[in-house]
Amino acid sequence: MGASNSPSFFPDRVHIALEIEIPSDVRYIERVVEIVAMQCAQFAYPARQRCLNIPVALSEALSNAILRGNGERVGARVQVKVDVTRERLILEVLDEGLGFDFEDCLTDPTEPGNLEREDGRGLFLMTQLMDRIERFSNQGNVVRMTLTRND
Amino acid sequence: MGASNSPSFFPDRVHIALEIEIPSDVRYIERVVEIVAMQCAQFAYPARQRCLNIPVALSEALSNAILRGNGERVGARVQVKVDVTRERLILEVLDEGLGFDFEDCLTDPTEPGNLEREDGRGLFLMTQLMDRIERFSNQGNVVRMTLTRND
Amino acid sequence: MSFAIKKQGDIVVVDVEGQLIVGNRQELKQRVLDELEKGERKFLIDFSQTGYIDSSGLGVLVSLSKKIREQGGELRLANLNDDLKTLFELTKLDTLFQISDTRERALETF
Amino acid sequence: MSFAIKKQGDIVVVDVEGQLIVGNRQELKQRVLDELEKGERKFLIDFSQTGYIDSSGLGVLVSLSKKIREQGGELRLANLNDDLKTLFELTKLDTLFQISDTRERALETF
Ligand SMILES: Nc1ncnc2c1ncn2[C@@H]1O[C@H](COP(=O)(O)OP(=O)(O)O)[C@@H](O)[C@H]1O
Ligand SMILES: Nc1ncnc2c1ncn2[C@@H]1O[C@H](COP(=O)(O)OP(=O)(O)O)[C@@H](O)[C@H]1O
Numbered sequence: 215m216g217a218s219n220s221p222s223f224f225p226d227r228v229h230i231a232l233e234i235e236i237p238s239d240v241r242y243i244e245r246v247v248e249i250v251a252m253q254c255a256q257f258a259y260p261a262r263q264r265c266l267n268i269p270v271a272l273s274e275a276l277s278n279a280i281l282r283g284n285g286e287r288v289g290a291r292v293q294v295k296v297d298v299t300r301e302r303l304i305l306e307v308l309d310e311g312l313g314f315d316f317e318d319c320l321t322d323p324t325e326p327g328n329l330e331r332e333d334g335r336g337l338f339l340m341t342q343l344m345d346r347i348e349r350f351s352n353q354g355n356v357v358r359m360t361l362t363r364n365d
Numbered sequence: 366m367g368a369s370n371s372p373s374f375f376p377d378r379v380h381i382a383l384e385i386e387i388p389s390d391v392r393y394i395e396r397v398v399e400i401v402a403m404q405c406a407q408f409a410y411p412a413r414q415r416c417l418n419i420p421v422a423l424s425e426a427l428s429n430a431i432l433r434g435n436g437e438r439v440g441a442r443v444q445v446k447v448d449v450t451r452e453r454l455i456l457e458v459l460d461e462g463l464g465f466d467f468e469d470c471l472t473d474p475t476e477p478g479n480l481e482r483e484d485g486r487g488l489f490l491m492t493q494l495m496d497r498i499e500r501f502s503n504q505g506n507v508v509r510m511t512l513t514r515n516d
Numbered sequence: 517m518s519f520a521i522k523k524q525g526d527i528v529v530v531d532v533e534g535q536l537i538v539g540n541r542q543e544l545k546q547r548v549l550d551e552l553e554k555g556e557r558k559f560l561i562d563f564s565q566t567g568y569i570d571s572s573g574l575g576v577l578v579s580l581s582k583k584i585r586e587q588g589g590e591l592r593l594a595n596l597n598d599d600l601k602t603l604f605e606l607t608k609l610d611t612l613f614q615i616s617d618t619r620e621r622a623l624e625t626f
Numbered sequence: 627m628s629f630a631i632k633k634q635g636d637i638v639v640v641d642v643e644g645q646l647i648v649g650n651r652q653e654l655k656q657r658v659l660d661e662l663e664k665g666e667r668k669f670l671i672d673f674s675q676t677g678y679i680d681s682s683g684l685g686v687l688v689s690l691s692k693k694i695r696e697q698g699g700e701l702r703l704a705n706l707n708d709d710l711k712t713l714f715e716l717t718k719l720d721t722l723f724q725i726s727d728t729r730e731r732a733l734e735t736f
Contacts (some may be wrong), residue, residue, distance in 0.1 A: 221649075223396050227386040235378040240649040244375050247678075249407060256400060263680065268707035273680040277648040278696035324718040332689045335717055342716050391539040398568075417566065417599035420535075424570040428538040475608040483579045486571035486607055493606050 228257070232296040236310075238284040243276045250296050250305070257300045260365040267343040267361060268303065274336040275307040275357050283309025283355050293354075303361045313355035316347065379408070389435040389460075393397045394427045397434040401456070403445050418494040418512060419454065425487040426458040426508050433457045434460025434506050444505075451464040456495075466507035467498065519544055520550070525624055527558040529619070536573035546578045550604065557589035560622050564595035574609060581613065588615040590614070594622040630653055631661070636736055637668040639678050639729070643675040646683035655686045660695065667699035674705035684719060691723065698726070704732040 230253050231357040236242040247269045254264050278293065284290035295306040316337065321328060323335045340347055368437060369397065381404050389394040396430040398420045403416050427443065435441035446457040474486045491498055520531040528551045536544065548559060561577070563569075569577075581591045594616045596604065604610040616622035630641040638661045646654065658669060671687070673679075679687075691701045704726045706714065714720040726732035 223390075223393050225385045225387045225393060225397060225400075227384070228400065229384040231382040231384075233378070233380040233382075240647075242374050242376060243647060243649055244645055251378075252403075252407065254490045256403065262709060262712075265504060269678040270680055270713065273647055273678070276681065281648070311445045318638060320708065327719060329722055330688055330692060332685035333681070335684055339681055339713075339716065341388075352471065391537075394537060394539055395535055413602075417602060420568040421603065423539060424537055424568070428570065428572065432538070480612055481578055481582060482570070483575035486574055489601075490571055490606065508610060513538055 215293075218265065228292070228300065230256070230296070230298045232294070232298075234294040236292050236294070238286050238288060238290045238292060240277055240280055243273050243280075246276060247262045247272050248288075249310050250294075253296060254303060257298060257363075259303070261362055263361065268305075271340045271343040271359055272305055274340050275305065275359065278336055279307050279309035279311075279357070281357075282314070283311030285311070301363055303363075305320055305359045305361075307357055307359075308352070308354045308356045311355045313349065313351050316349045367485040370376070375461065379451065381407070383445070383449075384472055385447070387443050387445070387478045389431045389439060389441045389443060390435050391431055393430055394424055394446075397427060397445055398423050400505070401445075404447065404449050406452060408449060408455070408512055408514075414512060421454075422491045422494040423456055424508065425491050426456065429487055429505075430458050430460035430462075430478075433465070434462030435449075436462070452514055454514075456510045456512075457505045457507055458510075459503070459505045462506045464500065464502050467500045518549060523556075524560075526556075527560055527623060528556045530559065530561045531622075532561060532563055534622060535569070536576070537554055537566045537568070537570040538572040541573050541576040545564060547613060548580050549555060551590065552584060552587060557584070558626050559584055559589065559591045560619070560626075561591070562594050562619050562622075563597070563600055564619070566597075566600065568586065569600060574603070578609065578612065583601060589596060590626065592622045592626065594619045595600060627663070629657060631657060632670045633666075633704055634670075634733060636666075637670055637733060638666045639733075640669070642671060643653070645679070647678070647719055647722060648682040649682040651683050651686040654714060655690060658690050658725075662694060662697060662699065664670065667694070667697065668736050669694055669699065669701045670729070670736075671731075672704050672705060672729050673707070673710055674729070675711065676707075679710060684713070688722065689728045702726060702732045702736065704729045 234246055245274060250272060251264055251268060252348045254268060274351060279292045280286060290310045293308040297304040321334045323338050340359060345362050346360040348358040350356050383404065385397055387397060401423060402419060403413055405419060430443045431437060441461045444459040448455040471488045472485045474479050474489050479485060491510060497511040500511040501507050518533045522529055584591045594609045596615060632639055647672050694701045702724045706725060
């Protein structure tokens with residue numbers, strides 16, 4: 215489908231919405247990340263965002279949902295909603311937990327006292343790698359992350 | 366991302382919804398088909414459906430929308446809505462035209478008298494390649510095609 | 517999509533690379549008609565590099581075939597993959613065209 | 627994801643192929659700790675084949691580094707691509723680890 219790669223005929227508006235549901239098992243994370251990264255590849259998001267920002271931030275949100283939100287209870291589900299356009303990516307990760315206070319839980323792993331800690335880098339990386347993080351409740355705990363395309 | 370290809374960790378439920386908007390210009394067709402085919406590849410739809418049924422039926426609906434529905438008026442838009450799960454694909458193609466009577470317009474190109482005609486195979490192919498075709502009006506003319514995965 | 521046209525003996529061989537659809541079918545039509553006008557009479561279209569073909573692509577093949585026959589020439593097709601074969605069967609166009617499995621077979625039997 | 631472990635002189639070299647994330651970090655941890663228990667003291671983890679690393683992957687590296695140092699050993703990292711370098715910079719872990727650009731450099735300077 216060679217000639218079609220000509221960017222001039224890329225549609226004016228493409229809007230992709232995905233919903234993915236997985237059991238509370240961390241082994242699903244990699245595949246979910248792959249599916250989302252593929253969508254961003256469709257829009258030719260910059261490599262940095264496709265290979266660093268999106269995979270890492272999404273992995274963090276997913277593992278928190280599975281391990282913290284759902285406490286790895288096998289029956290509990292994690293839902294992922296993805297909404298992508300050429301301009302921005304919105305990721306929502308929903309777990310069945312009671313939620314948490316984002317500001318309270320967020321620590322700075324770069325402080326000397328924290329540098330050698332094994333944990334506590336997840337929320338920090340999400341805030342560093344995404345442009346905006348929101349947490350709210352909507353029939354479960356939702357973490358919403360927004361990334362603006364930057365090229 | 367090798368190991369992740371293990372099918373056992375494919376999410377239980379993945380639902381992809383796309384909305385694509387293009388100007389009334391047939392040169393966009395190939396790219397739209399490519400984007401949709403890519404989505405079906407995510408679910409590993411059978412090659413026959415990915416390479417024949419979907420591309421041909423979608424191309425037909427798109428060229429009819431552009432050439433017949435919108436009469437190739439540059440300003441008129443064509444919208445494509447795609448809804449895919451592992452089980453089935455729904456394609457909706459919307460144009461700004463007045464619509465048409467599907468049964469009246471459908472001819473059988475395999476009849477001896479039609480075999481050497483240059484046109485008139487589009488709707489026929491759509492019905493042959495998709496499991497279900499519906500036409501209705503909804504702020505424009507909509508052709509909806511449903512394909513059930515068959516492997 | 518692109519077309520490669522070359523002559524093999526007195527046969528014009530056209531390779532269709534990519535899709536043959538409404539957006540580019542005129543280009544194929546024009547190039548084959550140009551050759552017909554120059555006096556060529558034997559045409560082979562090879563689909564080994566082709567993706568999908570839509571109804572207007574099929575329409576162009578039908579119309580070229582007719583025009584070539586009117587000039588006493590012949591159009592053959594070769595190398596349709598299974599999906600394309602099905603497309604020709606669905607539309608019964610497999611009864612209208614001389615279709616060869618391989619390019620060699622098509623060239624031999626002209 | 628998979629790990630390839632081999633010895634080069636007295637250095638244990640680990641290649642991380644694919645992602646280093648919550649789903650597989652324990653495997654890496656266990657294999658390195660096994661070597662440490664066997665008496666190995668010099669460790670090099672090569673990331674040339676690595677995709678992304680999440681916070682728990684980073685956590686495992688921090689904890690291995692600590693355990694190895696406690697035994698008088700040393701852990702070095704090599705071949706971080708630009709994205710991984712940024713990840714280490716964001717978390718200031720680039721100040722905690724000995725990071726070499728190439729595997730050769732890392733092996734030489736042990
Ligand atoms: N989805 C969630 N549900 C409940 N608590 C959460 C969730 N996500 C994060 N947290 C809380 O925030 C804390 C910090 O998370 P994080 O920065 O990812 O570090 P870590 O998970 O390594 O402790 C967690 O320990 C947990 O208490
Ligand atoms: N989106 C549409 N809007 C209006 N008329 C349409 C549309 N799609 C199809 N038609 C009508 O149906 C007829 C048959 O279409 P088709 O089978 O695709 O053959 P062709 O387009 O080659 O004539 C068209 O000629 C047109 O009159």
